[in-house]
Amino acid sequence: MTPSIAKPAVRTPWNAQSWLSLLLGTALLPFATLYTIIPVAAWLAPVFLLRFSRTQPLAVALPVVVLAQVLGTFGTLRTDYFDPPMSPAMLAGFCLGYGLLLALPYIADRLLAQRLFGRGLVLAFPLALTTLHWLLSFSPFPTWGSPAYTQVGNLPLVQLVSLTGLWGLVFLMAWLASAVNAAWEERFSADGLRRYALPFVLVLVAVLLYGGARLAFAPTPQTVRVAGLAPNPQLWSYPPVQQIAAASQLERDAFRQKVQPGLQDLFTRTELEARAGAKLVVWAETAAWVVQEDEAVVLERARRVAQQEGIYLQVGMGVINRTPSHPYATNYSLLFDPQGRVLWNYHKAYPVPIGDAAEIEPGERAVPIVDTPLGRWAGIICFDGNTLSFVRQAGQARVDVMLIPADDWRQNRFDHAHSHFFRAVENGFSLVRPTAKGYSVATDAYGRMLASTDYFATSQPTIIANVPTKGVSTLYAQIGDVLAYLAVAGLAVLLGLAVYRERGRA
Template sequence: MATTDVTRQPRTDSHPSPGHGRTSWLWLALGAGLLPFTTFQSVIPAAAWLAPILLLRFARTQRALVALPVLALVGYGATLVAMRGLWTPPALYLWALPGLAIVLPYAADLLAARRLRGPLHTLVFPAVETATAFLLSLDQGSAFASWGTPGYTQVTNLSLAQVVSITGVWGLSFLILWTAPVVNHLWERRPARPLAMPYCVVLLAVLVYGGTRLALFPTSPTLPASSATVPMAGLAPDRELDKAREAAAVRSGPRTEPERNRLFRLHLTPVLDDLFTRTRQAARAGAKIVAWSEAAGYVFKEEEAAFLQRATAVAREEGIYLAVGVIVILPTAGDPTNENRTILIDPSGDVRWDYAKATRVPGDGNALGPGVLPIVDTPYGRLSTVICFDADFPWLVRQAGRANVDVLLVPSSDWGPIGPVHADMAVIRAIENGVSILRPTRRGISIAIDSQGRTLAMADYFVGDDQTMTVSMPTAGTPTPYAVAGDAAGWASIAGLVILGGVALLPRRRKTR
């Protein structure tokens, strides 16, 4: 009797046959459920690793015509959830539209499956997402800056996070995203060693580097204040006074002179009086540097000179460096409507910097500064500053690393839901540039961080009766490779995509028998 050879030939395609993944919709549901917790608020560090693995599994086990539209909708829906409370409809629906772009790395992975094999194929997914986020962050007018970058989710794992001192946040993000195609390769039961080994070697090297840096080169003294530290205080405006000021809508205008005088007397002066009183209290308690949050004080343009004179007197009389955060309301209609500034006054009463915010959150209407960080040498280390959203642009803050700044003042103003995540983003900036950061924050989380990302002090604006945070800060920073090399990992992602594209376009050799 004749026999038929039914031996199966080895598969040569990169993914299982589309449309036959019995559990692919389960992977989609799990991945979609985790995705909102990777950005903006309520971040779960493990979700940044797991969500791409599960969503890529779905993409690889469904037909592209099904998988890609579904993933775009998942990205949009997850962004809506992640942005809950930040905006109300219909604005929320518009701000969530960038979530549709989640489909790009998944589409690139499916496309590359036809032309690339093995380790090269696994690099496409992380390179596309990292390069896209990096390019968007280079635009000083970007409404999102570097928000949503996976590296920000890992600040609780300081050993892992230390790699940003070399690669910036982009290298850490690439590593997290690289996990998805590697795990999917193993999931598909393909030969593991050639592909998994490079990934495992890199991950191990990152962890060893981070653990060694933390253990052998500590930056935070563990004892009370010594010659290596300086007492500092970060002030946010009094919660109730600030609420009353906001209710008075002092920034809407223009207004007549009598209206401005009344608003200044009733709603702006009480906040300033409280801030100056608490500044003196902090100085008499030992603080040598006192920094106000962003938008701590408001003044109309005609009151600016008197306000500055008052701040100068307090700094001189108390013998402190005083950085006042102030919104100067302009008298004319149109754009800009205000100046968002932080002004540093030294113990002799001299103004050492007057820095205007270099970026603009949509709707703030502030006049844009040139984006050049001021540098001031003091007995307590070299100081510099940026204001809130400025710190979300890695290339902007890198000026501090290049200038060997020791302490970076980051006066900030948030709104409830994003407070914790925005504070975490400052941790990455500190590690990248080897600077300690004092971040007094209105309506958010005030935080003090050393140059390796350790939290030295933290205060929630919405908890407690006193919006003053005191801390002893290290007076010396730590030089980092990132400060020299900059965003090489971001540019490498772009260059890698170009090279991978070239390899994919090379003619494929035909197999000969």
């Protein structure tokens, strides 16, 4: 008996079930990228949108799916996500452009559905979606909006990224949509479920078993007490950097007086944490804003504190130059050892394109790495952690502890922190991430939370954690984006096959 294969659905524009699928998929989209409150939304939204696309005439499916993605993007961002807010015209343009990009995998699937059947068609959507998100990782906002990040609370599932990076998880989530739709087109017959749903279920079970075993059998290494300090919200705010850089001496002196209480608070809390047993104290990104003429004084004080308290101290400095032109400031982290020696002076390598890129020059794109008696450490700053190949320098060097001081804003504080959880699991290091205007966290190399605090929920945003001094080796750190390359190659093969079949028909 010849087994059945998935065939294109009957396409009629007034199919009520089809339009219901569209409504369900579009309603789920705002929860399918940045937010973790409904993790299953990132799995289900593509199921319904793909169903709509495959059951509508091409002239209806393509523009409506694009519109759904645009509306979903707007529902995700609303009008208050960015800080400062985008103008209505800029927000509309962003939603339109991003929505068009997110619609591309559906368009590819819809076009290939006319030419491919069976398992080839099941692969088309996950290969296209994985390819798209890999390409977006080279955009000015790398990996922003990846559906993988919505799964941060499912630690057994997240362990997959230690093997494949984000791409294995993105592929798996998209595979569900195409597998369900293939079985749907077979009316969920036993043969259709066996051919299309069963392979997905078996792989998903294997992934969860791997993740569960990885967590269950994780070694218990020695730890070091670490304190991460974000600045006091009552004493600190992000300054008008360009204005102060070009200001008169009188205005600069007024700024110097304004920041003194915040600086004193940081040093006082550093000393308290050291005396409470912390061996490493890490300040948030630009926790210490100073004018150029005070830079040396603040650094000398930090050196003395590290030496007197016998701790490793990384200070987050924002130094405002005296200049009317770019660069107006420098943004760097400087790590002192217990003898007061400088172990690294690292300048932020990837400024935010619509943020501090207007104020600072990027630093060298080399992750600083040092060996200490408490493990091998590395340090980068905030948005640097979004560039996968850059962070993987630490994974390839088998770093044990990664310091990522950050400065976010209220609306993005959780999704940005979640993205850095994944860097820890991908590369096998523990993460220490004190964050101004954001969500400060410390995790181990498996993404397990060690400490956290919300900058907007406390007057003393400090995290204290016993951080493992030994990381773990991961496959992804060594092989990088191999799965993404395979997805690109696989999609190219399917496109070539579709063209070949089309020519054969002609």
